[in-house]
Amino acid sequence: MCFKNLPIEFDESGKMTLRGDGTAFDLRRQPQTIGPKPLSDEQIKSLLAKNGYIRDVDFDPVTRVAGALAFHAVADLKERKVLTTNSMATLFRGYEVIMLGRDPRDAIFITSRACGVCGGVHSVTSCLALEMAMGLVPPPLGVIVRNLLLEIEFNYDHPLHLFLLAGPDYSRAIVEQTNPEVWEKAKSYHAPGRDWHGYETIGAIMEDLNLLTGKLYLEALHMTRVAREAYVVLGGKYPHPQTIVPGGVSTTISLQTFNEFYLRLQKFFDYSKKCIAIWDDLTEFFYTANPRYKEVGTRPKNLVDCGIWDDPESYDSTYVNCDRWGERRWSTPGAIVDGELVTTRLTAINAGIEEFVDRSYYETWNGQRFPRDPSGNPLSPFHPWNKETKPKPTGQNWKEKYSWSCTPRWDRQTTEAGAYARLWIIAAAKKLRPNPFLEPTGTSLKIKLPKAARPEREVEWKIPETWNAFERNRGRAYCIALNAMAAMNDWLKGLDLLKQGKTEVSTPFKIPTKGTQIGAGFWGAGRGWLTHHLVLEKGHVANYQIVTPSTINASPRDPWDNPGAYEEAVLNTPLLETFDDPADFKGVDILRTIRSFDPCMPCTTHIYAGKRVISREVNTCACGADDEHEHSHAVATAR
Amino acid sequence: MRTLIAGVGYSNLSDSSIGPIAAAELKRESWPADIKIDDLSYGPISVVHNLAETRPQYERLVLITAADFGAQPPAMRWDLWPAILPDAEDVQARVVEAAGGVIDWKNLLIILQQFDVLPREVFVITVQPVKTDFGMELSSGMRELLPEILRVARVLAMNAKPEVVQPTVSNKA
Numbered sequence: 001m002c003f004k005n006l007p008i009e010f011d012e013s014g015k016m017t018l019r020g021d022g023t024a025f026d027l028r029r030q031p032q033t034i035g036p037k038p039l040s041d042e043q044i045k046s047l048l049a050k051n052g053y054i055r056d057v058d059f060d061p062v063t064r065v066a067g068a069l070a071f072h073a074v075a076d077l078k079e080r081k082v083l084t085t086n087s088m089a090t091l092f093r094g095y096e097v098i099m100l101g102r103d104p105r106d107a108i109f110i111t112s113r114a115c116g117v118c119g120g121v122h123s124v125t126s127c128l129a130l131e132m133a134m135g136l137v138p139p140p141l142g143v144i145v146r147n148l149l150l151e152i153e154f155n156y157d158h159p160l161h162l163f164l165l166a167g168p169d170y171s172r173a174i175v176e177q178t179n180p181e182v183w184e185k186a187k188s189y190h191a192p193g194r195d196w197h198g199y200e201t202i203g204a205i206m207e208d209l210n211l212l213t214g215k216l217y218l219e220a221l222h223m224t225r226v227a228r229e230a231y232v233v234l235g236g237k238y239p240h241p242q243t244i245v246p247g248g249v250s251t252t253i254s255l256q257t258f259n260e261f262y263l264r265l266q267k268f269f270d271y272s273k274k275c276i277a278i279w280d281d282l283t284e285f286f287y288t289a290n291p292r293y294k295e296v297g298t299r300p301k302n303l304v305d306c307g308i309w310d311d312p313e314s315y316d317s318t319y320v321n322c323d324r325w326g327e328r329r330w331s332t333p334g335a336i337v338d339g340e341l342v343t344t345r346l347t348a349i350n351a352g353i354e355e356f357v358d359r360s361y362y363e364t365w366n367g368q369r370f371p372r373d374p375s376g377n378p379l380s381p382f383h384p385w386n387k388e389t390k391p392k393p394t395g396q397n398w399k400e401k402y403s404w405s406c407t408p409r410w411d412r413q414t415t416e417a418g419a420y421a422r423l424w425i426i427a428a429a430k431k432l433r434p435n436p437f438l439e440p441t442g443t444s445l446k447i448k449l450p451k452a453a454r455p456e457r458e459v460e461w462k463i464p465e466t467w468n469a470f471e472r473n474r475g476r477a478y479c480i481a482l483n484a485m486a487a488m489n490d491w492l493k494g495l496d497l498l499k500q501g502k503t504e505v506s507t508p509f510k511i512p513t514k515g516t517q518i519g520a521g522f523w524g525a526g527r528g529w530l531t532h533h534l535v536l537e538k539g540h541v542a543n544y545q546i547v548t549p550s551t552i553n554a555s556p557r558d559p560w561d562n563p564g565a566y567e568e569a570v571l572n573t574p575l576l577e578t579f580d581d582p583a584d585f586k587g588v589d590i591l592r593t594i595r596s597f598d599p600c601m602p603c604t605t606h607i608y609a610g611k612r613v614i615s616r617e618v619n620t621c622a623c624g625a626d627d628e629h630e631h632s633h634a635v636a637t638a639r
Numbered sequence: 640m641r642t643l644i645a646g647v648g649y650s651n652l653s654d655s656s657i658g659p660i661a662a663a664e665l666k667r668e669s670w671p672a673d674i675k676i677d678d679l680s681y682g683p684i685s686v687v688h689n690l691a692e693t694r695p696q697y698e699r700l701v702l703i704t705a706a707d708f709g710a711q712p713p714a715m716r717w718d719l720w721p722a723i724l725p726d727a728e729d730v731q732a733r734v735v736e737a738a739g740g741v742i743d744w745k746n747l748l749i750i751l752q753q754f755d756v757l758p759r760e761v762f763v764i765t766v767q768p769v770k771t772d773f774g775m776e777l778s779s780g781m782r783e784l785l786p787e788i789l790r791v792a793r794v795l796a797m798n799a800k801p802e803v804v805q806p807t808v809s810n811k812a
Contacts, residue, residue, distance in 0.1 A: 116682070117739055164735070165738075212727055221687075225685070
């Protein structure tokens with residue numbers, strides 16, 4: 001039984017059935033959850049009255065994240081704890097609305113624009129949804145090329161986050177300012193991974209994490225280029241490739257392109273050895289410097305992922321077989337609840353997802369067009385296939401609506417998406433096909449990194465005892481190795497196909513012009529979970545719903561007032577920063593927490609286009625939304 | 640002098656796309672060997688990577704872009720870019736925006752300067768757009784101004800002497 005809260009049970013054959021009657025999905029029953037509860041407004045007001053150290057902490061925008069995210073917290077600076085939190089996506093995304101009535105092929109190119117960082121993931125996910133709707137199966141090499149593109153895209157993504165966005169939080173410039181006692185210790189603290197990263201001390205690592213000038217920052221900038229080059233060698237263009245099509249890819253593949261790809265891929269063998277050593281050393285150093293760093297960004301071990309990187313021999317695009325082909329992926333689909341793997345079945349993962357809009361600037365919708373999925377399993381009225389996007393901007397109010405992000409929940413629990421969810425689920429599920437590079441053990445994932453300029457190295461990511469900001473970053477470093485070696489597996493398979501003369505990369509298709517078809521793309525972005533659910537009517541898009549990782553993570557509270565993942569993680573974060581005067585408080589622990597999720601808000605929110613086009617900057621006000629009167633929810637300026 | 644004439648901006652935003660449109664027009668012309676034309680709208684970080692490997696490096700950049708400088712549209716002005724770096728946090732914020740897909744001419748120039756690939760002499764031709772909606776067509780006013788934009792770009796690329804080029808506003812159209 002993988003659901004604690006949804007009224008869905010499994011019979012002996014594993015088929016899902018609805019428990020109770022048609023009202024089983026109603027929202028009156030309080031779900032069982034394990035996350036923290038923020039203080040009520042009354043409790044905060046009472047504390048405010050007697051404690052001069054309680055203050056609003058607003059980050060608007062949260063810097064060093066892609067896109068528009070604002071964060072509001074109330075913190076007790078004397079007790080050094082956070083009392084309440086609100087995560088705000090400050091712009092409307094709107095792709096679901098833009099897609100309505102269009103030719104479904106437009107989805108590939110339009111939804112791709114949801115993000116310039118994850119520039120290839122949406123086009124593939126939309127193709128998967130179309131393939132399911134049309135019953136279209138790509139040839140093996142088409143599947144392999146698609147895998148390779150996304151494996152290498154993530155190795156653009158992770159270095160960017162680890163060293164350009166999150167990395168500076170652990171740099172000398174920041175640590176010396178916010179925690180001078182930690183910097184003092186770091187200066188002479190021996191770095192155990194010296195043989196792999198080349199640094200004698202943690203202080204030297206911190207020095208090179210300095211933004212703009214640090215060697216690790218500049219090296220990561222260079223590695224993003226290597227990954228992009230590898231992508232365009234196969235995919236032609238990045239971001240927003242034109243070569244991703246339903247039924248495969250439209251690019252020409254040869255031994256030469258494969259070799260050119262490999263020349264770039266192999267640079268990540270050594271780079272991942274280095275990144276892992278750096279983030280292992282940094283994490284363990286901070287835990288030693290102050291064990292309470294293990295509490296920074298901690299939240300329940302609830303993670304979900306759809307898996308990614310298909311097995312060309314198994315993938316047939318159908319929903320009825322998706323449990324089988326999903327479990328054959330290099331990254332196994334799964335849901336982790338309270339640290340336990342509860343399912344690896346895509347049908348269960350799909351049945352478990354719901355989206356709520358109670359705290360978001362949208363209207364609710366009526367009706368439930370699809371009470372069951374194509375295999376006959378029950379679906380919630382709040383499932384993406386049933387959801388409608390009805391934007392309704394209103395005043396910002398913490399007690400009511402305060403975000404353009406919806407609230408996705410899995411089994412009505414706050415879950416988290418992230419690259420590291422892949423590591424965790426692969427490790428726990430032990431379902432990988434035999435291969436020379438990746439070995440899950442049930443409690444860890446061993447990754448064998450081949451010799452390049454540096455010797456071969458086997459690294460082992462272990463399922464962490466505590467789940468926090470540091471483990472997110474450490475996991476992301478291991479994901480660079482995971483991506484590289486999944487790519488290596490696919491590259492070898494691709495060579496084999498070329499040798500056999502199986503060079504076809506796409507299957508012709510025709511868009512159906514009659515009837516209703518539904519499909520879903522179960523895939524992933526650099527930051528984890530990505531789904532596109534579509535409904536076609538007479539050849540046109542009748543509904544299109546995108547759930548991105550940052551929508552899951554940045555979500556506001558749910559109908560039961562349970563916080564979203566960012567909100568939970570910040571609520572649990574102790575304020576370990578050194579300051580005597582509250583005026584000197586920088587909020588570095590809160591920022592480390594938020595950034596550890598690798599927020600990428602363009603896919604969660606995008607543009608607000610009334611009568612004009614917003615092509616640039618948006619500022620919001622996160623202050624004082626507690627007031628009863630309406631506030632302007634967003635001030636947008638075009639320039 | 641090795642010179643790059645470039646446009647920058649989003650596509651399909653009517654007059655706001657004047658940078659890429661002007662670059663495409665200029666590409667059709669014949670140019671001396673030391674003058675190249677490009678569209679630099681593919682992301683400042685990638686532009687850094689490409690310019691870092693360009694040999695010999697460019698000494699002059701003439702950049703064409705749309706921007707609101709408060710003039711009655713359609714109008715254009717050209718300036719010598721002062722190349723003063725803002726503080727590190729500001730630069731970092733621009734790098735993050737660039738990584739997230741934002742195309743912006745100031746971000747481009749500041750990021751190129753931060754990573755030491757900005758040509759030593761930079762002229763910016765900014766154009767005050769009439770129409771900024773979605774669309775592939777220029778407004779009629781901008782279409783009339785386009786030949787002047789291209790002429791100024793040619794002059795700045797081939798003849799400019801920074802000391803005699805004053806910041807200028809023109810709305811001849």
